[in-house]
Amino acid sequence: MxxxxxxxxxxxxxxxxxxxxAAAGAAGRWRFRAKDLGQIVADCSARxxxxxxxxxxxxxxxxxxxxxxxxxxxxxGIYVADGVAIAVSREMAAIITAVVMAxxxxxxxxxxxxxxxANEEVDALEVLGIDPVDFLVLPRVLALLLMxxxxxxxxxxxxxxxxxxxxAGMLNVSAVAYVDRVGDALSWAHLGLGLSKSxxxxxxxxxxxxxxxxxAKRNAAGVGVxxxxxxxxxxxxxxxxxxxxxxxxxxxxx
Amino acid sequence: MPLLSVDQxxxxxxxxxxxxxxxxxxxxxxxxxxxxxxxxxxxxxLKHMVGLLPPAAGSVSYNGVDYWQCAQAQQAQLRAGFGxxxxxxxxxxxxxxxxxxxxxxxxxxxxxxxxxxRRAREALEWVALDEFxxxxxxxxxxxxxxxxxxxxxxxAQPPLxxxxxxxxxxxxxxxxxxxxLVLEIRERTGAAVVFVSHELPSLFSIAxxxxxxxxxxxxxxxxxxxxxxxxxxxxPTVRAFLRREEPPQSRxxxxx
Numbered sequence: 001m002x003x004x005x006x007x008x009x010x011x012x013x014x015x016x017x018x019x020x021x022a023a024a025g026a027a028g029r030w031r032f033r034a035k036d037l038g039q040i041v042a043d044c045s046a047r048x049x050x051x052x053x054x055x056x057x058x059x060x061x062x063x064x065x066x067x068x069x070x071x072x073x074x075x076x077g078i079y080v081a082d083g084v085a086i087a088v089s090r091e092m093a094a095i096i097t098a099v100v101m102a103x104x105x106x107x108x109x110x111x112x113x114x115x116x117x118a119n120e121e122v123d124a125l126e127v128l129g130i131d132p133v134d135f136l137v138l139p140r141v142l143a144l145l146l147m148x149x150x151x152x153x154x155x156x157x158x159x160x161x162x163x164x165x166x167x168a169g170m171l172n173v174s175a176v177a178y179v180d181r182v183g184d185a186l187s188w189a190h191l192g193l194g195l196s197k198s199x200x201x202x203x204x205x206x207x208x209x210x211x212x213x214x215x216a217k218r219n220a221a222g223v224g225v226x227x228x229x230x231x232x233x234x235x236x237x238x239x240x241x242x243x244x245x246x247x248x249x250x251x252x253x254x
Numbered sequence: 255m256p257l258l259s260v261d262q263x264x265x266x267x268x269x270x271x272x273x274x275x276x277x278x279x280x281x282x283x284x285x286x287x288x289x290x291x292x293x294x295x296x297x298x299x300l301k302h303m304v305g306l307l308p309p310a311a312g313s314v315s316y317n318g319v320d321y322w323q324c325a326q327a328q329q330a331q332l333r334a335g336f337g338x339x340x341x342x343x344x345x346x347x348x349x350x351x352x353x354x355x356x357x358x359x360x361x362x363x364x365x366x367x368x369x370x371x372r373r374a375r376e377a378l379e380w381v382a383l384d385e386f387x388x389x390x391x392x393x394x395x396x397x398x399x400x401x402x403x404x405x406x407x408x409x410a411q412p413p414l415x416x417x418x419x420x421x422x423x424x425x426x427x428x429x430x431x432x433x434x435l436v437l438e439i440r441e442r443t444g445a446a447v448v449f450v451s452h453e454l455p456s457l458f459s460i461a462x463x464x465x466x467x468x469x470x471x472x473x474x475x476x477x478x479x480x481x482x483x484x485x486x487x488x489x490p491t492v493r494a495f496l497r498r499e500e501p502p503q504s505r506x507x508x509x510x
Contacts, residue, residue, distance in 0.1 A: 036348070120344035127304050128361050129333045 014211055017133045018141065024134075025142075031134035040143040044105040048151065051104065052097055056088075056155040059096050060162025063087050068170050077171035081181035084163030089190040090249075093155035095242055098201035101148065102234035106209035109140050110230035113213025114223040122214070132214060141206035148202030149195055156194070189254045197245055201238050208234045255318050257282050257414055257446050263302060263312035265295050272298060275473045276312070278465050282413065285440060285447045287457050287464030287480055291495065294469035296450040297341065300418055303448070304338055305329060316414075334362040336414040337407030341422060343399035345391035351378060351402050352387040355409045362410045377405040381435060397428035401435070408439055415439070417449035421456045429453065433460050454498060458484070466492050 021031075067083040113136055116122050122132050160182055167173040209230045216226035256279035263276040272295040280286045288296045301307040303314050305321060313320045316332045324332065337358065345354050355374035359365055365373060378384045381401035391399055400420060407415055420436065421429035433456050436447055451457055457464070457480040466476040466483065468491060476483050476492040484496035494500060 039348075116347070119347070120340045120342050121346050123301075123306055124338070124340060124344040124346065126306055127333065127336075127338045128358055129330045130357075130361060 010215065011211065014133075014214070015207070017131075018137055018207065021131065021133045021138050022141075025138060030138070031130060032136075032139040037139040037143060040139050041147060043108070044101065044143050045147040045150065048101065048104060048147075049154070051100055052151055052155055053158050055096055055100055056093060056158040057162035057165075059092050060084055060088055060159035060164075061166045062162075063092065063159075064163035064166035065170070068166060072171065077167075078173055078177060078181055080167050080171060081163065081173070081178045082185035084160060084167075085182040085185040086190055088159035088163070089156050089186055089194045091194070091242070093159050094152050094194045094197035094201060095238060096159075097148070097151050097155045097198065098205065098238045099235055101144070101151070101202070102205050102209075102231055102238065105144065106205040106230045106234045107227045109206065109209030110212040110216070110226040111223055113210055114216035114226035117214065117216050118218045118220070118223060137207075137210040137214070140210055141203060144202035144206040145199060148198040148205075152195055152198035156191070193245065193249055193254055197242065200241055200245075204237050204241065205234045208237060256280060257317065258303070258448065259313075259315040259318070260299075260303065261313045261315070263299070263314065264310040265298050265302065266310040267298070271472055273467055273472055273474070274311075276465070276467070278474075278477065280414070280446050280448055280463075282446055283440060283444050285436065285449070285460050285462050287461035288448065288450045288467065289452065289457060289464055289480065289495070290467035291452070291469055294467040296452075296467060297418055299467070300416055300448075300450055304336065304416055305333060334410070335412055336416060337410065337412045338416040339400065339403045339407045339418065339420055341418040343391070343396075343403035345399055345402055345406070347391050350388050350390055351383060351394075351405075354391070354402065355406045358406060358410045362412075374405075374409055377409040378402070380408070380439075381405045397424050397432070400424065400428075400432060404432070404435060404439075408443070408445070411443055411445075413443075413445055415445050415447045415449075417447060417451075419450055419453075421451065421453045426455075429456065430459075432456075436460055452495075454480075454496065457496070466495070 063084050064080050067080040068077060071077050071079055113122070116136070125132050125135055164175060164178045167178050168175065212226040212230040212233070216222040258280040260279070261277050264274045265272040265276070276299060278286070288299060290296050298307065302309045308322055314322060316335055319328070319332060321329060321332055345351070346357070349357070352371070352374055355377050356370050359370040359373055363370070375384055375387060378387055381404055383398060383402055383405060386394065386398065391402065394402065404420070417436070421432050424432065436449070437460055439445060440447060449461070461480050464478065464480050464483070465474050468475040475489045476487050480496060483492050487493045487496070
């Protein structure tokens with residue numbers, strides 16, 4: 001069997017279209033409206049902050065709690081800060097933020113574009129000679145690419161804050177001592193790895209959400225299926241990509 | 255040379271044949287109706303003509319240029335020559351009416367922002383929606399959405415308009431108003447109009463010419479103005495459809 005026959009044609013074609021559109025955009029031929037990009041950026045940044053805050057504080061607190069239960073046995077409670085800092089910066093901030101964004105923003109992209117498909121709004125763009133990838137997909141992917149790294153940094157801060165609350169409450173570790181240990185434990189390699197993941201996850205969520213919307217069936221059930229698929233595929237994709245990152249980081253000794 | 259020429263078009267849905275041998279021409283300033291019962295392929299034919307769906311065979315030519323044989327760049331140029339009103343109006347829900355009408359102008363003209371804004375407001379005024387320029391489509395009634403869709407289609411003043419069931423789902427007064435608007439647009443701009451409809455009052459009041467697609471035989475069975483076909487069509491299905499009678503071989507008639 002030829003290799004070409006094994007390739008899923010539609011996703012590969014879609015990815016190619018996005019890359020061509022992005023290349024044209026990079027050459028200064030953006031076709032979407034700046035106003036739309038601004039609205040999408042606001043939606044996947046400022047409006048996502050409350051939920052990102054809550055979830056990451058709790059994850060940081062849970063990590064600290066689990067670490068504290070074990071470390072306290074050895075009188076090494078202060079090292080809970082190291083554990084939280086490394087786990088949050090390398091893994092949890094990027095993954096948890098990506099899962100939250102897949103559930104809220106990826107699903108919203110899929111539902112919005114699938115509804116546009118059902119209402120012939122996508123057809124109306126095509127009749128006008130506007131490529132839906134240029135007009136609908138690119139601003140969404142770009143918005144997530146821009147905002148996910150910022151959300152990652154914010155998630156690191158909130159996760160560390162969650163850990164600090166547990167460390168202070170359970171272990172009587174002072175804030176200064178906690179921050180001092182975090183400073184020692186954190187490295188640019190950890191942060192760089194987490195930041196890289198957040199960018200890749202952002203691209204994945206944007207691409208999957210828009211793909212599920214663009215190829216949705218043109219009815220109400222199609223919108224539901226598109227939304228569910230966007231969330232499920234994004235979350236599975238995030239876990240798979242994280243595993244790939246883990247293998248690569250191990251091979252590169254990061 | 256005709257503005258639009260459809261030649262031996264064959265339409266399929268997967269392997270299933272919908273229509274074959276569809277040929278007709280639309281001249282400048284003509285209002286051309288695509289008629290036929292539900293499911294005979296009227297809207298699919300429209301999709302072939304506006305570049306949304308390639309036909310299984312045959313050609314669609316604008317001023318002699320075959321759309322489906324063109325390079326993408328030339329297809330984009332040809333698309334600038336027509337506007338379309340969708341059955342659901344298909345207004346972009348995240349944009350105001352003014353933005354909806356401005357987008358075709360951004361795409362197909364070299365007007366600056368102030369000129370685009372003025373032209374879009376004129377188009378909205380034409381369909382009596384100038385007061386609603388800053389409204390979103392979700393704030394409008396069905397008839398208003400259709401009129402806004404029409405304003406969007408005519409904003410760039412294309413020589414050819416496609417209307418997919420423009421008066422479907424509207425009350426008789428709104429439907430009549432829309433028909434009058436189509437006639438007024440033709441009069442003021444000289445644009446040709448191709449419209450899909452099975453609303454008999456609209457067909458008789460505005461169409462000059464037309465084609466009747468038959469779902470059973472899967473090819474066009476009549477060609478001419480709806481009024482003439484109503485009065486003297488040879489085919490009993492066409493006469494029955496246009497006179498709102500039960501066709502002689504109707505499966506529905508046999509079961510009732």
